Amino acid sequence: MTDLQPVVDEIYEALKPRLGEGRVADYIPQLAHVDPKKFGMAVVDVEGRVFRAGDSDEPFSIQSISKVFTLTLALGKHGEAIWNRVGREPSGSSFNSIVQLEHEGGKPRNPFINAGAIAVSDLILAGHTPREAIGEIVRFVRFLADDETIAIDPAVARSEQATGFRNFALANFMRSFGILTHPVEHVLGVYFHQCAIAMTCTQLARSGLFLAAAGHNPITGHLVVSKQRARRINALMLTCGHYDGSGDFAYRVGLPGKSGVGGGILAVAPGKASVAVWAPGLNENGNSLVGSLALEMLANRTGWSVFGQ
């Protein structure tokens, strides 16, 4: 495969004048402290080569990107039965919306909106204490990235716990429908901690490599999921990974992707590479503004869009 370092360098140079655009998420107070001008990018190809630019080795809060890892874990534990508790359709609503739950039996539309990820946290909790479930998630992410240093930022977890009123509302609402089966405080304890995992772009790109390489990690040789499961997770990322901005992301970038309000995006080019970008300013849908531009430029330059060159 080609040397992508010149492409990554060029994207960073081109975007320098735009760093700081968008709005840093401040509804989680701890995230509001992040420098809005940060920018990192890491591409790991299926041969294990890494190309990076900017602050690619500075950890940031992965937030909703964790939903890819918890979905993978829940599928591993419960298989297709998870779809009794969460759907797999785009919501067309914001990431923290409650509206559809009332009409749809408390069942969230997909695992990548907050309600859906909270339902998935409940599934991971089955038979465990919250502490064990959180430990299992962190160990899984370390295994995917092949990096034992990955950890939770406790200040971010506390910040969410103290201010996550909307998530408490979603969880209580779902509990009333029987979609959650554990105490709401336990489920949200798991959810807030998974969102507070801190990772660098390089670690994140490595952890997504199994989705680009038909379910196995070509660096470690570990089989993570079957080919079919990798393909299906990619399909969900493409259709639901950017909330009510998923159509726009597919149009502009054309890759399965998952964003987080920390300003990170994990994108997958099947058969080619896993890519992570980080720029804290968000667009109106809560997706990284400059990060999306970086991926759009990368897709244009490489022809990696799943919809064709």
Ligand SMILES: NC(=O)CC[C@H](N)C(=O)O
């Ligand atoms: N879109 C996101 O990244 C949201 C995750 C965040 N922890 C929340 O629950 O609000």
